[in-house]
Amino acid sequence: LNVEDLNRAAAQLQASHPPAIANTLEAFPWERRLQIWQLLAPQTKGAVLIELYEEVQDGLIAESVPDDLVKAVSGLDIDDLADLYKRLPKEVRTAVLQTMDEQRRQRFEAVSRYPNNTAGGLMDVDAIAVRGDATLDAVLRYLRRTRRQQGELPEHMDAVIVVDRASQYMGILSLSDLVSLAENRIVSEVMNTEIKPIPAMTSAKKVARLFEDYDLLSAPVVDEDGKLIGRITVDDVVDVIREEADHTLMSTAGLEEESDMFAPIIPSAKRRAIWLGVNLVNAFIAAWVIGQFENSIEQLVALAVLMPIVASMGGIAGTQTLTLVTRGIALDQVGPSNIGRVLRKELGVISVNALLFALTVAAMGIIWYQNINLGLVFASALTINLLNGAMAGTIIPFALHKLGIDPALAGGVVLMATTDVLGFFTFLGLATFFLL
Amino acid sequence: LNVEDLNRAAAQLQASHPPAIANTLEAFPWERRLQIWQLLAPQTKGAVLIELYEEVQDGLIAESVPDDLVKAVSGLDIDDLADLYKRLPKEVRTAVLQTMDEQRRQRFEAVSRYPNNTAGGLMDVDAIAVRGDATLDAVLRYLRRTRRQQGELPEHMDAVIVVDRASQYMGILSLSDLVSLAENRIVSEVMNTEIKPIPAMTSAKKVARLFEDYDLLSAPVVDEDGKLIGRITVDDVVDVIREEADHTLMSTAGLEEESDMFAPIIPSAKRRAIWLGVNLVNAFIAAWVIGQFENSIEQLVALAVLMPIVASMGGIAGTQTLTLVTRGIALDQVGPSNIGRVLRKELGVISVNALLFALTVAAMGIIWYQNINLGLVFASALTINLLNGAMAGTIIPFALHKLGIDPALAGGVVLMATTDVLGFFTFLGLATFFLL
Incomplete structure (x- = not known):
């Protein structure tokens, strides 16, 4: 690859979606991977990193400058960062923790408390919770205010979670109901109470089975006291299902599912x-x-x-x-x-x-x-x-x-x-x- | 199994979720399967049927009275019915078509036009479409009216689809944006145009890859002229991923993924x-x-x-x-x-x-x-x-x-x-x- 080729490839890659970049990187042997890796912008690096097999992650992390890594991972979603965190060098971990504001650090600690392969490890901690005695109108106003203040709502939000005064889980209010029912209805009257909350220590495999059987888009996660602590969205469950299938197939040949095709x-x-x-x-x-x-x-x-x-x-x-x-x-x-x-x-x-x-x-x-x-x-x-x-x-x-x-x-x-x-x-x- | 056991089992099963009933049925040999099958209510039968391996479906369909089958499948979602349709006896097919009202028949024909393993075969045809020049407020009013008139909105709705006068796909308006942005905003200004519509003949495998790479909850499906014809929701994609993995694993031993453990x-x-x-x-x-x-x-x-x-x-x-x-x-x-x-x-x-x-x-x-x-x-x-x-x-x-x-x-x-x-x-x- 000469410089011109590299620059063209870099421009093309930067315009690609991170999973596609990850897929391309995995298809190249190490010397080319490193060439491409160095051409990516820091934020892209973070988004690409979480899509790679662990063995490839480790290799690229080892080859990256600490400062670059901090920039790459600081912008990641909390649950993705928690997955990656233990693979980072110590100095990067310390620096990443220092860049967090108080809210982010609390959320990070909440996710990190649970193993990766549990509901707690899979969850997002940015769930929007509303009270059961509110009206739909009040919920709408609350969501608009939150959006104005924070600039965005949590990703993949298909519902808000209903809790009582003690943060105990009560039910789910789907956005579909929120936008189509009369604004003066009370949340607790229209919420869905059929969706049972998932205890944080439930295995990822069981979570996947629940999402499949009940066709869920998201589900609330509670701690041992029934207190709402987060939500799992179906996109993370899709990854679990794919990894599980990959694991089974690779296992039959005595291989690990996170194996890199071009491992040393x-x-x-x-x-x-x-x-x-x-x-x-x-x-x-x-x-x-x-x-x-x-x-x-x-x-x-x-x-x-x-x-x-x-x-x-x-x-x-x-x-x-x-x-x-x-x-x-x-x-x-x-x-x-x-x-x-x-x-x-x-x-x-x-x-x-x-x-x-x-x-x-x-x-x-x-x-x-x-x-x-x-x-x-x-x-x-x-x-x-x-x-x-x-x-x-x-x-x-x-x-x-x-x-x-x-x-x-x-x-x-x-x-x-x-x-x-x-x-x-x-x-x-x-x-x-x-x-x- | 004596009568008492059967009745107890039946009561327990009726209270279960259809995928769980399907799983239980598959774990029993044929004589018990038939005993249990006969105890299920017709609507439950339909919901269970679509969850079974094809080989088990065929066996139960062969053992069922046509009238019962018509009742069982008439209430199914259009896309599920289309999957099952070709496995039904001819007289049941005719009867099922006759029970459909005009709208349902049109939708059924739209889905049936495409092979099962394509985007067209996977799609739901009940997508709610709105015009790009409407205000968010108008969209909210439209959704409330639709809900009042039809009693419900499409399942798993996380977004409405934006089209122009000629039903050409323009973009996606997520419900999350709809509930949190100012009501006087114009749809075309706030819609997401990054999500590309999926042509109906795209393979299910590729659809699954798109959902995984872009973390989608739903995606619009268009015909060869770019006209919106439906939407795919992630719950159907999860099934595709699971079946694909099952297919690969069973193939390595020369087996079919729809094999019944207790096949004759x-x-x-x-x-x-x-x-x-x-x-x-x-x-x-x-x-x-x-x-x-x-x-x-x-x-x-x-x-x-x-x-x-x-x-x-x-x-x-x-x-x-x-x-x-x-x-x-x-x-x-x-x-x-x-x-x-x-x-x-x-x-x-x-x-x-x-x-x-x-x-x-x-x-x-x-x-x-x-x-x-x-x-x-x-x-x-x-x-x-x-x-x-x-x-x-x-x-x-x-x-x-x-x-x-x-x-x-x-x-x-x-x-x-x-x-x-x-x-x-x-x-x-x-x-x-x-x-x-």
Whole structure:
């Protein structure tokens, strides 16, 4: 990239929306990222930073001058700043706290009190609250006055929150009702009391489920005493849902969802080595099982040719069941009360397919090796390992979940170990017993 | 379940929110589902139906009396009804159309004109539009009048849409601005013109991305002439995001995201047979490769013991790269301009790990079989197959995407075929050349 290109790119980027800039930055390797980063205005930097994967955030923060960072993050929304705060260098944190006025600092402390992945960590603390005994007219006047004084109302405001004298949550007055009902109505008569307030320590995952099930645009957050402390808006919930999905998908390959595509090689290699190492142990266990049957393989080398088929087909069948059951667990649709039925259904499905594929492989084995008994053993072992796959695919995620381990992360590894070991053992064992 | 239990369950369910009822229904096998289904009131049935997986919808629709179905779906929102419509029996469709008044029928036809997975299919057609030359006061009076006449305003309304005399989209007037700015302001002076209208044929996926990037609560939808035809609200977008994530995850195991956990056995088995069949073909190709080296295995049976390790480690390394690259493609972060860099980085990462694991397996091979040359061949083959995995994991999703095939669906299968075939070939080939 020469200077002219860079300037053109910078002009183009500055005109872009921060999420688009973030997406572009993530698509570039580090040396270009830094070139682009340096061309962004400080406020843009802040808005871009919060959209990046954490691994990319860390890299850019490390490469930025403290003064620049203070300027970049000082203008952020409180909840975004709270997310980013712990990733900033100490001197930047101190400087950021000093730039805050009293109100902002109080709000920041209110959000920072709760972990990121809770309702408290997700909330905005700029909720507009009105009293239940006010008239709609009074609320309208209050909103106009607030707007005149502060220049703006909170972002994504679709409702005001109704509280009593003690700041206890009472209900929600939607702006849609506010603009369309008679101005002399009393707030408490027209407010929506069906929306239950969300306790601050509710998990982000549960918050997302509530927003989905009740089609919410925003929801009030209360502390342990039922006192209103903020509101969650749906745009933050959308991010939670996306991150959750990303987490599940990346977990199945032993990756972290905040991974940077262009992370430096050594740390990337380190993290992936763990996953490769776990799988190497599994592979050696399976190899050890094969090793127990060396004599059989020496006598009938066809066993070595066919055994990977038995192992891999069990793994495939198991993965299908595992994926379905893991989704069911995530949706609370699979539990102790119906795991037995799920297992029976999965075994039923795989039995039908086992019949089909056993006939196929028996025929192929017989044609290939002109050995009927080999074909029968091959088919029997395949049938057993398909059933084994369905069983392991049901029980493993259920058991992992019971043990508090994320089935999306560990399920695949444990399943493949099971279907490999049992697949090799069944095929080689049956062959040794019946053929030799 | 006896009658008493059923009645208690029914009372409990009726009091529940439809998404919760849907979730419960999906967790039950078919015979219980039908028992519960029959206990639900018709309106509840409609609200529950739209929350179910399509496969479950179809089953319950097939088991319902037409009259009941008409009652169940007649009260649904237009966009929900349009989603469900094509799944209903013909007589129910006719009856539903007949229950509609003229306005509802027109709206229904407007939504039905567009495929489900487009902005047009997602939109609500009850958008409230106001003229740019009106005052805020006039808008407020209009909204109050509409509310008096119709009893309600559209759900999830956070803004009214501003159009000109020819119904051309001009901008958005948020209710937040409407309630807080002076009543004598002119709409066109205070409206937000930054929100671009979404053409009706925009894909649902792209709509979701727009909502995420711009933190939208709602967005206007226009036809090919720029005429306002509806609005999309964020609650429908949340469903799109969830379904998209579900689709990706289920695809990686060759499953459909609308799969019912308790689908009847024969159709389930049929669908899964395709995936198992594809994998069986792959496994036989890999077996054929092994078959070419039967003589080598007969001479040195250790090859049969160690070869699955080489194949599976390549698969694991490849899956990690594949997952990262597939995510990058979905986010438009991987394309022709940087695929070379991604490949170089992935090869860099795997080279570091190849060194580590080659040393490990060489040591283990030598200790196990007291054969230094075998250890060296084992390590070399593992190194080559790890590099192969990283290369295949980068190139396969990129190539599939270019060919218009979903990398999430086909990537894993093609990758495993590659790493198995090349893993067996490399190890057995090197062994034949250097050891025998």
